[in-house]
Amino acid sequence: MVSRRNALTIGGGLLVAGCDRIAATRTAQHGFKGAEDLTYRVSRLLTARDALAPQFTGADVSPIFRSNGTAMPRSPEYARLAAANFAGWRLHVGGLVSRPLAISLESLKALPQRTQITRHDCVEGWSAIGQWTGPVLGPILQFAGLSSTARYIVFHCYDDFGGTQYYESVDLVDAFHPQTILAWALNGRPLPVPNGAPVRLRIERQLGYKHAKYLRAVEAVASLDQVGGGKGGYWEDVADYAWFAGI
Template identity: 50%
Template structure:
């Protein structure tokens, strides 16, 4: 099973390198072009069904972790690097002192947690590789609270199937307006031991460019699944009530929902 995992990771990350000569300025720029080279590679890579991909990625398999000696550069940001949304700027001005993470939806106990409360929960530190659809990768150390700890505290209801992340950054909707970024994963990934809500990067507080105050790390998926600037987590049994119903901002723009590697 591990051999299959490695082969899929190498295909997804290695195949996109062939498009690296394109003039890419951000993790998503060229991939967002529906007829572009990167987009075509993604469609081929993601042609496997969700069920088949889940068979390739067993529920207990771990993404590779590395020694500190492999951290050779700062973590390259992906996506938005400096949100200008009014609510986010208000939090930045107060150094996130009044920030609350809301956990809602199909739970027995709704949560509203400050950053101090989140930092006081059990933590996990892991050195992993971020793989971007653009073809680049970067190894960094991430520290945060396992998402499973929050789900346990919230007591997830049996009918829940997905975790939806609401974010404090916005993207263009293609019609001249802006829509809040959102993303989602299934409960198998949400409860995976390496899925954390990261507030630390390489031994320091998470920088704004990398998603402060909180971002999710889903180490067995591609970078666009790792939502930044998280403000809320909703447990749900369906995804059609969010955005255009495809499970994430980039999925609403043609990306595959499951990006396991």
């Protein structure tokens, strides 16, 4: 039996393999965007906002949780922070909020914490199960005084791709989901640098590229038009990845 995720992966592979020339046309691009929008709307219609991604037990944890993408940001600022064990790191929460925040790592750890064991599904085709610990994002946004005009939450990162720092975004449904956390620990230990230290996003109902690593800022916005190239994320802009990567 082919699962929904496998069917999408297989279908996507066939499209990439056989339809490169077609995909380059404006008509096809509009068609793919329309299909993505439809998938997003149907998912929001059929899936409860607080429906949880599958959770596992300690016996299921992968012996190695591999890293992908950047293993060490090239930013001089990040290098200085890492050398000081991230004592000077601050997570800036701003944009459409009434009380901008600058949260230290120790303050983040002092907040109420959630620990969850979940599966990370990478768009490259591999999966791993890990235990993550960190505060839930929603209450932090509420404390910052999220504006009623905010529609999306953008995550800005330290890792650099060809001169552009990584960025991603989600809507408020996923931002306030109970499993969306700012993880500082993996498998009971401080997050290793290759896995996104000091803090990364865990958004368990979406594919791995949405789980932004090396967080430096969280920004509330009304529109994604001015975020990068306007599609809401780095890979969405440079490689036409789907903005909604729900699984």
